[in-house]
Amino acid sequence: MKLKKVLALCLASVMVFSLAACGGTAEAVSETAEESAQSTEAEDTTAEETQEEAEEVKAEASDAAGEVPTYTQLDISKYSDVEASIKFLHHKTDRAEDGTMDKMVAQFNSEFPNIKVEMEAVTDYAEDSLLRLSTGDWGDVMFIPAVDKSDLADYFMPLDTLDNLSQQLNFVDQWEYEGQCYGIPYMANAQGVLYNKAVFKDAGIDKLPTTPSEFLDDLKLIKDNTDAIPLYTNYAAGWTMGAWDAYIGIVTNGDNTYMNQKFVHTASPFTDPGDDTGIYNLYRILYDAVANGLIEDDYTTTDWEGCKGMLNRGEIGTMVLGSWAFAQMQEAGDTPENVGYMPFPMTVGGKQYVAAGGDYNYCINVKASEENKLASLIFIKWMVEKSDWCFNEGGYTVVKGGKNPDMYAAFDGCEVTSDQPAKAGEETYLNDMNAESELSFNAGGNDKVQRIVEAAANGSEKLDDIYADWTEKWNAAQEELGISVDF
């Protein structure tokens, strides 16, 4: 009996112990993986060196350049006989499923038959890619996940200098560090608002709204005159709420240095400027829309896949999402002509501003072999300039002077600009502030926007209380990190 009891206790405690350990194990394992990757790095480099030597011999024989050229130097038409096998890690699971990726690679292979491209689409890219990155063994080409700019050179190969690249391409400064660019966006997004043209017409709206107050009035009209949901929040998906952060800066105050330079130095970014602009009035739209019942009935069970068809069919009036969503909304139903895209309803100094910026950026593994680096660069250059992927996705053109899809017609007369990079030496400030304050603007801080919806629906908090709390966290983070408060 005694023995049995002891056994049972042992069993129970071991089970309990392993249960509790579960929480930490995943994190810890990835860390040890990273460490082991670091220790094998040394071996890798020696292996690489011998490989390089072998390559040099080959290069001399074939009379090709031994070093990988920069992006702007590279003339891809001269390299059609390059032989390599590269791996491309990306997040476009939908495009992998519908065959778009395979079609593009097939097209690529018709020009570069000897570069074999293996692709892997990752569903939870933002998280998984970081874990893969820390192992160092993820392939040759990927989309840059959320890393600190100062770490870029440890992981990725510099593609070209900013000065050279920015003459040919737009939005290349997102992953610039000390003059070198480590990434090139595969497409660019403009930040506006999705709407259904038929719903707007039925509601009696003949002019697109240009201020938050007009927008709220229009939502009210949609509610009164149609059966459509005026503003669909997509609360349950989470990241769709974080999408509201994209309007901070250029859209809310017309200043393209705000997001990456001034924001972290601002003492109270969330005060009401009093003229229907600013971050204050950005989230006020959401708060007031929820408080006045201008959103879906039960926000906790919204369905991201389902909402695409609903917007297309006219069951939803508006959704606040980047332009990348436009193509998906059009594909989701029988009335793609009704899906419209408009600039964000906020007017600063008599002008509407549109923030445009690169989406995920291609990058090349710094640990890849020289020939794979060359092949990867050829692949990236072809994807950016020849594949039309950006145009087909409804993206704002990455190549300077490239054509834009028709959906941006409503953006005529608006000032389209992109966020300037952070000042030298302050590249990591925004990431640091986001992590320390846990507000995570434009970095997965979905719960803070969800909180606005909850507060407005339950009446548990006033908008001013939320802003006061954010300001407190923001200031505490500034103090903790020693970031000067200049504005």
Place this chain on the structure above:
Amino acid sequence: MTKNVSVNNKRTFGEWLRSRDGQKVLVMFAFLILPMVLLMVFTYIPFAEMVRYSFYNMKYVGARKFVGLKNYIKVFSRKDCFGALKLSLYYMGGSVVQLTLALYLATILSFKVKGGNLFKGFMFFPFLINGIAIGFIFKFFYTRGFVFDTVLQWCGFELDNLPYWLKDRSINNISLVGTSVWRYFGQNMVLFIGAIMSVDGELYEAAMLDGANRFQQFKYIILPSIKTIFVLNVILSISGSLSAFEPPYVITDGANGTGTYFVVMHEIAHTQQKVGLASAMAVVLLIIIFIVTILQKLFFKYIFRNNEQ
């Protein structure tokens, strides 16, 4: 062994290895080495690493800074970290319901019941489904006007009188607990049935001859006999409720006041990338679970003290 050595200390190591004693030790190590290595590599070393991380201010990538006990102080001072444990009370309440239901059904099913095996199968079935899949099932189950509301309307409820199962903050945690009760009670029940089966059938006959009714049989024969399994189930359920994760993570993403300790920990570790703080939270939770388990052990020792004599 020491006696052996003293008696015959001229034996070389090779001889000793070939002897009966040596073979015994050799076989013991050979059998033990594999599980020990697995246990070390996949449980204790990562765990030790995690404890070490809890003293650092660090992200997954980039530099680390030693901060001492600062992370632990934060765990206790932050509202969202320690406060999230309050939600565990819902899950503990749910585990009481779950165990009662499981014990009740197990007792019934362990006597002769028509279609007993069929019922057992049906009730055990949810445990076989993947937790993520269960999350998605219940997401639609609770959606306004979907499955649950429809079923209740068949029963005569008006849709307007029904609450929003996941939106209404006063009941959304109960809705979530419901899913985990649904999932786990079948498993508890099967464990209980197994234990009850081992009770000698003659005891029931003897008890009936003495005039004991079903409830008295349960109280004086079944319950004391399945004590060990019962205590184990309670401990597992309580520590399970402290570390509830899947239902809130999949169904509500921890939003709207449903973020349990684990969900908050996940958020801090992966979105905010404060790996040190999250590791500290994990260590604190482990300690809490230890304490709770020991308390439960003492409690049951007190409850069952009469049976010992």
